Amino acid sequence: MIWEVFRQEEPGDSHEHVGNVHAPDREMATLFARIQHARRMQTNSLWVTPRDEIGEVTAEEAAFGGRTDKSYRWAMTYNDIDASFAEEVADSESKQREAARKRREALREEETDA
Amino acid sequence: MDLETVMERAGPREFGPGDDLPEKYRKAATRMIQFHANSEVMGGYLDKTFTRKAPSLDRKLANTAKVQDEIGHAQLLYRAAETLGVKTRAEMLDELATGDGKFLNCFHYPVDSWYEAPMIDFFVDGGAMRRQATLKSTSWTPYAHAMDKVCFEEGFHVKHGESILRELMNGSKATQERMQETFDVWWPRILQFFGPTNDESVHDDFAQAVGLKTATNDELRTSFLNMYIPKAEKYGLEIPEYPRLYERDDGTMAVREDDLDWEEFWTISRNEYEGSKEQIGSRRRRQDAVEWVRESLETWESSAGPTPQTAD
Ligand SMILES: [Fe+2]
Ligand SMILES: [Fe+2]
Numbered sequence: 361m362i363w364e365v366f367r368q369e370e371p372g373d374s375h376e377h378v379g380n381v382h383a384p385d386r387e388m389a390t391l392f393a394r395i396q397h398a399r400r401m402q403t404n405s406l407w408v409t410p411r412d413e414i415g416e417v418t419a420e421e422a423a424f425g426g427r428t429d430k431s432y433r434w435a436m437t438y439n440d441i442d443a444s445f446a447e448e449v450a451d452s453e454s455k456q457r458e459a460a461r462k463r464r465e466a467l468r469e470e471e472t473d474a
Numbered sequence: 475m476d477l478e479t480v481m482e483r484a485g486p487r488e489f490g491p492g493d494d495l496p497e498k499y500r501k502a503a504t505r506m507i508q509f510h511a512n513s514e515v516m517g518g519y520l521d522k523t524f525t526r527k528a529p530s531l532d533r534k535l536a537n538t539a540k541v542q543d544e545i546g547h548a549q550l551l552y553r554a555a556e557t558l559g560v561k562t563r564a565e566m567l568d569e570l571a572t573g574d575g576k577f578l579n580c581f582h583y584p585v586d587s588w589y590e591a592p593m594i595d596f597f598v599d600g601g602a603m604r605r606q607a608t609l610k611s612t613s614w615t616p617y618a619h620a621m622d623k624v625c626f627e628e629g630f631h632v633k634h635g636e637s638i639l640r641e642l643m644n645g646s647k648a649t650q651e652r653m654q655e656t657f658d659v660w661w662p663r664i665l666q667f668f669g670p671t672n673d674e675s676v677h678d679d680f681a682q683a684v685g686l687k688t689a690t691n692d693e694l695r696t697s698f699l700n701m702y703i704p705k706a707e708k709y710g711l712e713i714p715e716y717p718r719l720y721e722r723d724d725g726t727m728a729v730r731e732d733d734l735d736w737e738e739f740w741t742i743s744r745n746e747y748e749g750s751k752e753q754i755g756s757r758r759r760r761q762d763a764v765e766w767v768r769e770s771l772e773t774w775e776s777s778a779g780p781t782p783q784t785a786d
Pocket of ligand 2: 544599628631
């Protein structure tokens with residue numbers, strides 16, 4: 361049976377997928393996960409879950425955010441407004457800008473592939 | 475874990491569903507997150523009125539996107555509250571419908587003009603975002619994680635709100651005057667958003683001691699005023715003379731309590747204001763209208779295939 365492994369680095373972080381292990385039951389899965397994924401890496405907690413329990417949808421089946429022009433829902437669109445007056449607004453904007461950039465890159469790659 | 479240990483360990487993202495926490499902590503955290511989640515729902519419902527009022531297609535689109543965000547924030551927060559094991563999401567949503575669920579004062583005032591959009595979208599969201607940024611380091615980890623996503627999205631709300639204010643204040647003389655009148659009405663409510671001065675706040679001390687809250691209402695009010703008054707003035711709004719604001723010896727900003735209508739505030743906090751009933755009622759009717767959706771989901775879930783039912 362395949363178990364997917366999620367590692368949390370520091371307390372308070374999100375658990376992130378790091379790989380999977382072969383194991384006959386949950387207990388063995390946690391043991392193998394410890395050995396394979398937490399031996400050298402800084403780890404606060406590990407999750408294991410049977411692969412079959414994970415639902416997946418991929419970019420091939422679904423149009424994830426960013427295909428139609430939804431610029432109205434991005435902070436950067438309102439560029440006559442200066443976000444720097446409040447740290448949290450500026451922070452949100454820079455994260456949104458980064459997300460939009462990645463999205464554009466992915467779309468461009470898709471186009472050149474096609 | 476006993477309370478003493480909780481207070482000793484209290485810090486950013488210190489506790490999670492894996493910890494055995496005292497009931498007092500779990501109840502306080504539930505109260506706080508449920509209030510927050512309810513406010514997202516009620517803020518979203520209030521905001522949707524603006525979609526019809528919005529003067530252009532762009533504004534309408536942005537507004538629906540914002541409403542969608544707010545309802546999404548509510549979903550995240552009900553999940554974060556549910557992980558405390560005190561109440562289920564269904565219970566919290568029911569409490570909101572029966573009038574037992576509490577939410578932010580500003581969302582108890584029904585809106586009916588586009589001029590009110592920047593009051594909610596710029597000032598109230600701006601104030602809320604100040605608070606939410608500090609909650610990224612709350613001690614209940616699922617709450618902090620919800621704040622990461624909420625704060626990511628909120629920048630758009632605040633900037634869009636400011637953009638509406640700017641547009642209106644660049645309008646005709648009559649438009650500017652209407653904007654000022656609306657601001658005069660909303661300004662005291664916005665000041666009350668941060669609650670009465672610290673010493674009167676009932677739940678604050680405990681919430682701070684266990685790291686649920688990381689900033690006091692005083693600190694939040696002060697930073698909000700320092701940031702948002704210059705913005706209002708930049709666009710030509712005049713800050714009303716009353717309620718009077720003053721600086722305390724320690725540099726924090728305060729409002730002359732007597733200048734604010736606390737009776738109205740406390741009526742609102744009991745959900746007994748006329749607007750409270752209107753807002754709670756209209757949301758309840760909409761919730762009832764889609765009862766069949768929830769029912770069919772539940773029927774489907776209980777008849778669903780081989781996977782055992784694991785709600786949590
Ligand atoms: Fe929100
Ligand atoms: Fe918002």
